[in-house]
Amino acid sequence: MTVSDVYHPPLFSIAPMMGWTDNHYRTLARLISKHAWLYTEMLAAETIVYQEENLDSFLAYSSEQHPIVLQIGGRDLENLAKATRLANTYAYDEINFNCGCPSPKVSGRGCFGARLMLDPKFVGEAMSVIAANTNASVTVKCRIGVDDHDSYQELCDFIYTVSSLSPTKHFIIHSRKALLSGLSPADNRRIPPLKYEYFFALLRDFPDLKFTINGGINSVVEADAALKSGAHGVMLGRAVYYNPWHILGHVDTVIYGSPSSGITRRQVLEQYQVYGESVLGKYGKGRPNLRDIVRPLINLFHAEPGNGQYKRRTDAALLHCTTLKSFLDEVLPAIPDFVLDSSVVKESTGREDLFADVQRLLPPPYERESQNHRKRGESLPTKPVTRDEE
Structure with a gap:
């Protein structure tokens, strides 16, 4: 398969x-x-x-x-x-x-x-x-x-x-x-x-x-x-x-x-929180740390109401929060509920005529190497015999 x-x-x-x-x-x-x-x-x-x-x-x-x-x-x-x-x-x-x-x-x-x-x-x-x-x-x-x-x-x-x-x-x-x-x-x-x-x-x-x-x-x-x-x-x-x-x-x-799955950002964050708490410090002290785990979330509310305040709160929260739950509890009040609880509905923009x-x-058109080789009377490249790399 x-x-x-x-x-x-x-x-x-x-x-x-x-x-x-x-x-x-x-x-x-x-x-x-x-x-x-x-x-x-x-x-x-x-x-x-x-x-x-x-x-x-x-x-x-x-x-x-x-x-x-x-x-x-x-x-x-x-x-x-x-x-x-x-x-x-x-x-x-x-x-x-x-x-x-x-x-x-x-x-x-x-x-x-x-x-x-x-x-x-x-x-x-x-x-x-x-x-x-x-x-x-x-x-x-x-x-x-x-x-x-x-x-x-x-x-x-x-x-x-x-x-x-x-x-x-x-x-x-x-x-x-x-x-x-x-x-x-x-x-x-x-x-x-x-x-x-x-x-x-x-x-x-x-x-x-x-x-x-x-x-x-x-x-x-x-x-x-x-x-x-x-x-x-x-x-x-x-x-x-x-x-x-x-x-x-x-x-x-x-x-x-x-x-559409209909998933909301609140639901995404609830699932991500479970993941984040499970891996925090998994490979030793500070590996990964909270900042590592939070980094992908920074742009989750791009161009949405409250995004600027959310990012400012993120910077402050990372100075003292020790768990992903405490971090989210501190930063999410910056985001309106209607943003957190809506699924993806905004039209995606871009150039259809790109x-x-x-x-x-x-x-x-490419003049294939095979033609060049034939003109010169050379042999074509062949696939190498697979070697045992053990």
Whole structure:
């Protein structure tokens, strides 16, 4: 039985975000949406390997979080293999390999993340190693290019090489290139221009693969527009984090066609309180602490009456509250009852025409590497023989 037999397909995913998509945030997200696919923060393979005796604090999650994807990063094949085997105990539905993070800590000293797009043969080998050590599906998250290596041809070379050398059949494409020198990760999400035409050209040129679009999509309306334009899936990141109720609250109905659960934010908080009290200090004093558990709740009342006072009370309450119940008792009086007790009814806004002109901007079709090899009389790349990594 495959994950597609158990869960709805990954039409909508929440992006892996360092410091944000931790166990606490994913718990809140799942209370609001039953079908959105959740991603962990990126975990370096070395972290998993070196923390073998303490894996629960990094990899454990509740069964309600399915479908859930573990994102790992790294460049050492032996550590990638061992990390994958160690993660098997936790039964993630997919394992995603990070080839898109532009952080200097990752792409510089770590020599992985977006920098790996410059070495597609290694990525293909890494994906084969990961796949050989798990029964979960394997996927790659990448950019459309790196620095001056940003042509559509080079992007296609990367996709073709990785998919030819490994079982990878699904790519999550952040539709901006990464600039590895001179830009912060935040600027890399804002300054390089979006090139949605590259993403939609991949749909045309690789009909046997699946592609999820990421970058610059800020609402369920825009996610729905991407799906209607042909994307196999849509991934949102910070937009969901900053406005979880009014985005995730529409995912199940708009994206998946399910009836509304009718859940209210008061009910969400009642369930989250049970979770929060159960994990407070679970891994030792202050791990996690109350601030960690409260962080996902900060934006739950985005743009609602009382939100400003709620946030001010949050800052004050975290200075002295020791339980989630005492925290909620102190901050929730700032929110009117009609806000706490209403289900998601506000219309989600966004540009329905975000991709209206993309087809006329498509680059010329990719001249597949196979054609180039045949012209030169070279042999095609073949999938490597799977090695026993024990």
